[in-house]
């Protein structure tokens with residue numbers, strides 16, 4: 001069997017088009033321009049590239065983009081001060097603090113200082129709690145993007161065996177919550193799990209989010225399974241820099257029913273969902289109905 005490719009790049013373009021429609025309606029009918037503030041501390045080159053593309057896409061869908069670039073040695077007090085200002089600014093509906101932060105800053109403290117209603121990453125402790133208890137919340141962008149692709153591919157996920165490999169707060173744990181919410185039987189596995197190949201082989205839906213290049217080979221994949229590869233690993237091969245996922249794509253694509261590529265899979269959906277969350281936050285802030293199909 002050769003897997004069908006789930007084209008995240010194309011799907012993300014459709015999500016952005018939907019976001020743009022909602023932004024136009026919000027502006028024309030309500031005089032509201034959704035705004036996203038992105039805070040970058042330090043000069044990590046990969047983060048800079050990522051922040052730039054977020055800013056560009058934010059403007060392309062008609063939203064306001066506010067970029068705050070702070071020196072690597074910014075104090076916690078100064079960063080908290082900026083967050084307080086953004087929390088109070090009615091033009092800002094979404095706030096994202098780019099992670100990882102420099103070591104001298106406590107990222108839990110910083111994230112929990114964001115107004116949960118503006119926490120478009122869904123990392124604030126109250127959003128985590130609300131997601132876990134099935135209450136309306138802001139949902140982390142990467143798992144939300146994965147869920148959208150899975151729902152689009154399968155329709156209903158009810159009763160399916162889902163295995164999430166990886167237990168991070170930003171992907172593995174919220175992904176498991178979302179799959180549980182869609183009535184999957186969910187297993188969270190990780191690098192210390194006993195007999196990881198056998199666990200993966202039981203998956204109708206396999207989500208790989210471990211951050212280890214090409215760790216999951218095709219013979220861990222159940223024939224016909226849907227494989228969502230969250231990994232974005234930069235490696236050297238044949239003297240060139242390449243991006244690869246956590247799944248060994250060529251062997252997995254021989255076995256899977258459907259698979260997301262890297263690049264062009266989950267990555268573009270993450271940014272599209274950030275824009276979607278910002279529109280959702282703007283609607284909630286103004287007591288307007290939420291956009292359909294853009295939330296979990």
Ligand SMILES: Nc1nc(=O)c2c([nH]1)NC[C@@H]1CN(c3ccc(C(=O)N[C@@H](CCC(=O)O)C(=O)O)cc3)C=[N+]21
Nearest residue numbers: 096097098099100121232263264265266267268270271
């Ligand atoms: N508070 C916070 N929220 C985040 O969501 C967040 C963060 N911090 N810190 C950094 C990571 C990384 N991240 C990516 C999103 C999209 C691509 C993406 O679109 N990748 C392209 C390839 C890009 C390339 O060629 O380098 C793709 O997979 O096709 C990559 C990486 C979000 N992050």
